[in-house]
Amino acid sequence: MTFIMNNKxxxxxxYLHAITYTYKHLQKHPDIPLIYTTxxxxxxxxxxGGSGHEPSHVGFIGEGMLSGAxxxxxxxxxxxxxxxKAIQFLDKxxxxxxxxxxxxxDMKQFDNAIQQARQLGHSIKxxxxxxxxxxxxxxxxxxxxxxxxxxxLHKILGYAAKNGASLNxxxxxxxHLATQIATIGFATKSASLPKAALPLFxxxxxxxxxxxxxxxxxxxxxxxxxxxxxxxxxxxxxxKLHFHWQSTEQYALLINNLGTTxxxxxGIFLNDIKQLLDIEALSIxxxxxxxxxxxLDMTGISVTLCKLTNDNWLNALHEPxxxxxx
Amino acid sequence: MTFIMNNKxxxxxxYLHAITYTYKHLQKHPDIPLIYTTxxxxxxxxxxGGSGHEPSHVGFIGEGMLSGAxxxxxxxxxxxxxxxKAIQFLDKxxxxxxxxxxxxxDMKQFDNAIQQARQLGHSIKxxxxxxxxxxxxxxxxxxxxxxxxxxxLHKILGYAAKNGASLNxxxxxxxHLATQIATIGFATKSASLPKAALPLFxxxxxxxxxxxxxxxxxxxxxxxxxxxxxxxxxxxxxxKLHFHWQSTEQYALLINNLGTTxxxxxGIFLNDIKQLLDIEALSIxxxxxxxxxxxLDMTGISVTLCKLTNDNWLNALHEPxxxxxx
Numbered sequence: 001m002t003f004i005m006n007n008k009x010x011x012x013x014x015y016l017h018a019i020t021y022t023y024k025h026l027q028k029h030p031d032i033p034l035i036y037t038t039x040x041x042x043x044x045x046x047x048x049g050g051s052g053h054e055p056s057h058v059g060f061i062g063e064g065m066l067s068g069a070x071x072x073x074x075x076x077x078x079x080x081x082x083x084x085k086a087i088q089f090l091d092k093x094x095x096x097x098x099x100x101x102x103x104x105x106d107m108k109q110f111d112n113a114i115q116q117a118r119q120l121g122h123s124i125k126x127x128x129x130x131x132x133x134x135x136x137x138x139x140x141x142x143x144x145x146x147x148x149x150x151x152x153l154h155k156i157l158g159y160a161a162k163n164g165a166s167l168n169x170x171x172x173x174x175x176h177l178a179t180q181i182a183t184i185g186f187a188t189k190s191a192s193l194p195k196a197a198l199p200l201f202x203x204x205x206x207x208x209x210x211x212x213x214x215x216x217x218x219x220x221x222x223x224x225x226x227x228x229x230x231x232x233x234x235x236x237x238x239x240k241l242h243f244h245w246q247s248t249e250q251y252a253l254l255i256n257n258l259g260t261t262x263x264x265x266x267g268i269f270l271n272d273i274k275q276l277l278d279i280e281a282l283s284i285x286x287x288x289x290x291x292x293x294x295x296l297d298m299t300g301i302s303v304t305l306c307k308l309t310n311d312n313w314l315n316a317l318h319e320p321x322x323x324x325x326x
Numbered sequence: 327m328t329f330i331m332n333n334k335x336x337x338x339x340x341y342l343h344a345i346t347y348t349y350k351h352l353q354k355h356p357d358i359p360l361i362y363t364t365x366x367x368x369x370x371x372x373x374x375g376g377s378g379h380e381p382s383h384v385g386f387i388g389e390g391m392l393s394g395a396x397x398x399x400x401x402x403x404x405x406x407x408x409x410x411k412a413i414q415f416l417d418k419x420x421x422x423x424x425x426x427x428x429x430x431x432d433m434k435q436f437d438n439a440i441q442q443a444r445q446l447g448h449s450i451k452x453x454x455x456x457x458x459x460x461x462x463x464x465x466x467x468x469x470x471x472x473x474x475x476x477x478x479l480h481k482i483l484g485y486a487a488k489n490g491a492s493l494n495x496x497x498x499x500x501x502h503l504a505t506q507i508a509t510i511g512f513a514t515k516s517a518s519l520p521k522a523a524l525p526l527f528x529x530x531x532x533x534x535x536x537x538x539x540x541x542x543x544x545x546x547x548x549x550x551x552x553x554x555x556x557x558x559x560x561x562x563x564x565x566k567l568h569f570h571w572q573s574t575e576q577y578a579l580l581i582n583n584l585g586t587t588x589x590x591x592x593g594i595f596l597n598d599i600k601q602l603l604d605i606e607a608l609s610i611x612x613x614x615x616x617x618x619x620x621x622l623d624m625t626g627i628s629v630t631l632c633k634l635t636n637d638n639w640l641n642a643l644h645e646p647x648x649x650x651x652x
Contacts, residue, residue, distance in 0.1 A: 002514040002532050002551045004591035004627070006598070015593030021600050022615045054589035188328040206328050225328045260586035262623055263380035265330035267341030272332070274347050289348045291617075296588055301330070 001297065003194035011194070012051050012071055019058050023324050026061060029089060032082040036068035036090065037061045039322060042161035043170060044068065044090040047099040047154060048083070049106055049146075050075040052191070053214055056293040059325020060151055064316075065158035066099075066323070074193065074296075075215045077106040083113035087122055095123030097161065097170045099153050101146025102130040103215075125167045127174030129153050131183040131304060133242045134211030137220050145213055148256035148293040149181035149304040152317070155326065159316035180309055182242045184235055185258060185302025187212045188225065191295045210234060214258070214295040228265075232272035235303050240280070243307060247281035252317055254304035257291040261299050266290075269301055286317045292325060327623065329520035337520070338377050338397055345384050349650050352387060355415060358408040362394035362416065363387045365648060368487035369496060370394065370416040373425040373480060374409070375432055375472075376401045378517070379540055382619040385651020386477055390642075391484035392425075392649070400519065400622075401541045403432040409439035413448055421449030423487065423496045425479050427472025428456040429541075451493045453500030455479050457509040457630060459568045460537030463546050471539055474582035474619040475507035475630040478643070481652065485642035506635055508568045510561055511584060511628025513538045514551065517621040536560060540584070540621040554591075558598035561629050566606070569633060573607035578643055580630040583617040587625050592616075595627055612643045618651060 005011050016028050016035060025039050034048075035058045047057045048070030057069035070078040070086050078086075087096050096117075100110045107128075114124050131149030133142060153174060157165075160173055187209050190199035193216075200216025203209055208231065209219035225231075245251075255270045270289050277284055285308070293302075308314050331337050342354050342361060351365050360374075361384045373383045374396030383395035396404040396412050404412075413422050422443075426436045433454075440450050457475030459468060479500060483491075486499055513535050516525035526542025529535055534557065535545035551557075571577075581596045596615050603610055611634070619628075634640050 002534070002625075004514070004551075004554050004557065004587065005594050006553045006555055011590065011594060014597040015590050018593035018596040018600070018615065021596065022613045051590065054593075188330070208328070225330075227332045228330050229332055231330065259588065260623065260625075261330065262585065262620070263617075264337065264341050264377065264622070267344035267380075268331050268337060270344040270347065271340040274344070287348045289344065291589075294588070296590070297586065299328075299586075 001192050005194055008194070012073065015054070016071060025322055026058070032085050033071040033078065034068050034082070034086045034089065035061055035071070039063045040067045042164060043094050043097050043167055044092070045097045045099065045158055045161055046070070046086055046090055048072070048078050049101050050077050052296045053293050055291065055325035056151065057154070060154045060323045062321050062323030064162040064319055064321045065154050065326065077109045080109045080112035080116070083110055084116050087113065087117045087124065091122050095125070095167045097157065097167055098124065098126035099150065099157065100126055100128055101150055102128045102144055103146065123167055125171040127153065127171065127178055129178060131181040133182045133184050133238060135220050147183040147185070147214060148254060148302050149183040149306065151292050152181055152252065152254065152304065152306050153177060156313050156316040158321070159319055177313070180307040181304060182239055183302050183304040184211060184238050185256070185300055186210045186219065186231060186235070187258060187298050187300030189299035191216050191259065191298040193296070212300060214293060216295065228269050228272045232269060232276055236273060236276040239303065239305050243305065245280065245282060248283055250283045250285060250308040252286040252306040252308055253277070253284050253288070254292070255289040256293055256302045256304065258300040258302060259294040259296055259298040261301055266301065273303060285314055327518050331520055334520070338399065341380070342397060351648055352384070358411050359397040359404065360394050360408070360412045360415065361387055361397070365389045366393045368490060369420050369423050369493055370418070371423045371425065371484055371487055372396070372412055372416055374398070374404050375427050376403050378622045379619050381617065381651035382477065383480070386480045386649045388647050388649035390488040390645055390647045391480050391652065403435045406435045406438035406442070409436055410442050413439065413443045413450065417448050421451070421493045423483065423493060424450065424452035425476065425483065426452055426454055427476055428454045428470055429472065449493055451497040453479065453497065453504055455504060457507040459508045459510050459564060461546050473509040473540060474580060474628050475509040475632065477618050478507055478578065478580065478630065478632050479503060482639050482642040484647070485645055503639070506633040507630060508565055509628050509630040510537060510564050511626055512536045512545065512557055512561070513584060513624050513626030515625035517542050517585065517624040519622070538626060540619060542621065554595050555598050558595060558602055562599060562602040565629065565631050569631065571606065571608060574609055576609045576611060576634040578612040578632040578634055578640070579603070579610050579614070580618070581615040582619055582628045582630065584626040584628060585620040585622055585624040587627055592627065599629060611640055
């Protein structure tokens with residue numbers, strides 16, 4: 001694998017510069033790896049995490065979505081020092097709402113920063129994104145990591161903030177919404193770190209790993225690839241077990257490219273997922289397919305369902321935004 | 327390489343169904359592989375070509391861009407029979423304008439269809455997209471194939487059509503515009519056809535091929551990868567030779583992901599291109615970066631410059647559209 005780069009030191013900074021060249025409403029903070037929008041209205045919403053998941057989260061900054069996103073090093077969360085600076089920068093007196101992906105390393109940095117920010121007088125509320133429903137084979141625990149479903153939190157909370165929701169109200173929506181989102185995916189090829197010789201996990205040619213993470217964490221099951229239909233079947237079964245759905249229930253569906261899947265494959269797989277959900281007689285008034293939260297050059301797809309228990313959520317999902325990756 | 331599919335026969339149809347599930351303004355013709363928009367205004371513009379270049383061209387159908395796009399089999403143009411049916415379907419009495427990528431196989435099918443359509447009384451004008459400036463090493467001819475620059479024709483002609491341009495006026499704009507667009511790219515990995523064991527051209531690990539085509543055609547030069555800066559240098563030199571630009575001239579810049587390049591690499595490379603163009607003192611009021619015209623799972627990037635010799639073109643590029651991949 002040849003990774004197009006100059007050196008590791010300025011990789012993330014170069015990417016962030018390119019983002020500001022391309023999208024006029026996005027700016028880079030002069031000192032920290034924060035991209036923010038000049039179109040902010042309402043309570044500012046901050047997210048962020050390690051890099052290597054592009055377009056997350058910079059692609060979701062814009063009107064009615066995030067106000068800013070912090071970009072750590074590859075697969076490494078931003079430091080609590082930078083998070084604190086970002087909070088100080090974004091807080092115009094009404095406080096800051098933060099969306100954090102549920103990973104131990106991320107939690108630690110955000111927790112520290114939030115405690116310090118509160119001591120300095122900033123009002124902070126936050127929500128953990130924990131949409132991963134894959135199971136840890138060692139102990140059968142639900143992993144609950146923050147995956148592509150996180151961007152539905154960005155969109156629906158961003159819409160609420162734009163429409164004047166208070167910090168407390170954002171927290172209330174977030175707490176309910178986060179429990180209605182479930183994600184599970186598979187990979188046909190692991191990610192490789194730039195300049196590292198080996199993929200992060202071994203996957204023999206023509207094999208599939210179900211339930212992979214976005215930092216090279218292995219899945220819960222590896223089987224030979226048979227067909228897109230079979231993949232869709234495994235995924236829909238897992239989602240059905242999670243939601244215990246009833247026919248006619250309303251869901252939003254998000255099909256996420258984990259990195260280097262072709263659009264053709266994405267479409268073929270979505271078609272299979274849609275047919276299975278139709279058999280279940282679910283109502284799917286919102287379908288989205290694209291590259292939202294990746295794991296560098298991993299090949300694979302994740303499927304997110306969000307149970308639409310509130311009418312406003314569908315309006316929020318349909319509302320246009322200037323965020324470039326939505 | 328594991329390609330997520332069921333069988334070759336319905337691969338393209340499944341993808342087209344997924345597109346209509348995801349984008350409510352797009353519909354599939356019941357009999358032919360044509361996707362069209364329900365938001366058509368002005369002279370309808372048709373494009374199309376072989377599949378395997380997604381999101382081209384379905385991603386560019388929408389308000390102020392294409393009215394419809396025909397999708398052939400993998401790397402194989404649509405048949406003249408289907409093109410004729412598409413013309414008959416789209417023509418509401420004002421004729422149809424067609425944008426064709428300059429490949430021999432495509433030209434043949436479109437030519438046949440256009441001749442037949444004209445005999446049936448349809449007014450047809452068309453433009454060839456020939457933005458490829460790479461050189462054929464055997465005879466030093468400029469290859470002039472239709473590459474990612476084609477989508478600038480989609481956008482600027484779509485804008486003109488929406489604003490009431492006649493068929494003749496569209497042809498006039500197209501003829502001038504097509505000569506102002508130049509594209510050149512490189513790959514670090516060739517595309518592989520689904521279920522085929524081998525890549526379409528050999529490229530040793532850590533090597534770069536310059537001037538590759540979008541159907542697995544080899545480049546004009548293969549060298550070991552050194553840095554993103556070096557890639558940018560080669561590309562900008564070739565573009566400079568082509569345009570013989572003067573400082574302060576205005577250009578639009580399009581950085582296109584040929585398939586499986588990561589967003590991080592795209593940004594790093596765009597940053598290097600931008601620095602070199604800044605040194606040349608060009609004015610670049612429009613920069614776009616993303617996945618526009620791919621070659622299945624090829625890894626690589628193409629760079630397109632369009633000399634903005636008409637003020638309207640910049641307005642056209644900045645105008646919002648419902649086309650999902652713009």
